[in-house]
Amino acid sequence: MDNAFIATTFDWDHRTPKDWQRFTNKLLRKLRIGAQLTPVPGNMANVEARMNLFHLLEQTVANKVPGDVVDVGCNAGDSTIVMQRVISELAPEKQVHAYDSFEGLPELTANDSKDGVYEKGYMAAGLELFTKKFNALGLKLPHTHKGWFEATIPSQLPDRISFALIDGDLYESTKHVLPHLYERMAPGAIGMIAVYYDEAIYQRKGLPGGYRSPGVKRATDEFFRDKPEKVSLLYANEYSNGYFRKL
Numbered sequence: 001m002d003n004a005f006i007a008t009t010f011d012w013d014h015r016t017p018k019d020w021q022r023f024t025n026k027l028l029r030k031l032r033i034g035a036q037l038t039p040v041p042g043n044m045a046n047v048e049a050r051m052n053l054f055h056l057l058e059q060t061v062a063n064k065v066p067g068d069v070v071d072v073g074c075n076a077g078d079s080t081i082v083m084q085r086v087i088s089e090l091a092p093e094k095q096v097h098a099y100d101s102f103e104g105l106p107e108l109t110a111n112d113s114k115d116g117v118y119e120k121g122y123m124a125a126g127l128e129l130f131t132k133k134f135n136a137l138g139l140k141l142p143h144t145h146k147g148w149f150e151a152t153i154p155s156q157l158p159d160r161i162s163f164a165l166i167d168g169d170l171y172e173s174t175k176h177v178l179p180h181l182y183e184r185m186a187p188g189a190i191g192m193i194a195v196y197y198d199e200a201i202y203q204r205k206g207l208p209g210g211y212r213s214p215g216v217k218r219a220t221d222e223f224f225r226d227k228p229e230k231v232s233l234l235y236a237n238e239y240s241n242g243y244f245r246k247l
């Protein structure tokens with residue numbers, strides 16, 4: 001299997017909004033007007049981040065790590081599409097599980113609102129869109145778990161996990177899910193953390209998209225402070241990733 005489908009399945013035009021469009025979009029959301037100026041961000045990641053996902057997941061299959069595959073923060077399903085495609089072709093006995101509110105981010109606590117990046121409802125994408133994308137590609141539908149992570153995790157997690165994509169963008173979401181995923185990960189399982197980047201290394205200023213999720217690294221580093229595993233950085237420009245391998 002090759003990863004050429006990544007380049008051809010997605011529309012890689014980022015359609016990055018300009019500052020004034022971002023500002024107007026924010027205003028529209030504040031006023032609860034259900035419209036956004038175009039262009040709105042089309043993809044939740046770039047091609048490099050998708051390649052990272054492909055290669056890390058494929059490694060766990062090649063190494064025969066036992067357990068199922070989870071996408072925690074699946075949004076409209078673009079990451080889940082990569083995961084389901086790999087699993088359907090290489091390890092169809094595994095089940096893919098996708099988790100999301102399907103109504104965007106939750107109410108922010110002080111730990112996230114202090115970053116001044118996000119607000120409740122940001123990135124809302126419904127389950128219908130998720131399903132539509134899978135049907136259009138003729139891909140098997142994963143198990144979807146609609147709801148706040150605090151309600152679906154851990155109760156709806158599989159007992160054993162071979163690969164987890166952790167992509168909740170917020171400090172609180174990352175902090176909540178990490179211990180439950182970690183506990184269920186088999187030895188050799190990989191956890192990939194989306195938008196885990198070091199602001200000291202990857203300056204956000206001037207980068208296309210200016211995508212920021214500083215709470216993700218904060219929560220992840222706190223969690224791993226007393227763990228034997230190390231989180232490594234994988235370059236993907238403004239969508240750089242972290243990953244760890246469970247010992």
Ligand SMILES: C[S@@+](CC[C@H](N)C(=O)[O-])C[C@H]1O[C@@H](n2cnc3c(N)ncnc32)[C@H](O)[C@@H]1O
Pocket residue numbers: 044045072073074075076077078079080099100101102103104105106123124125147148149150167168169170173
């Ligand atoms: C960046 S998006 C995920 C992108 C997706 N993994 C991809 O690569 O295409 C983050 C998602 O996490 C979800 N999310 C964040 N915190 C959540 C929480 N506490 N409960 C449920 N969903 C949450 C949001 O609804 C959003 O769809």
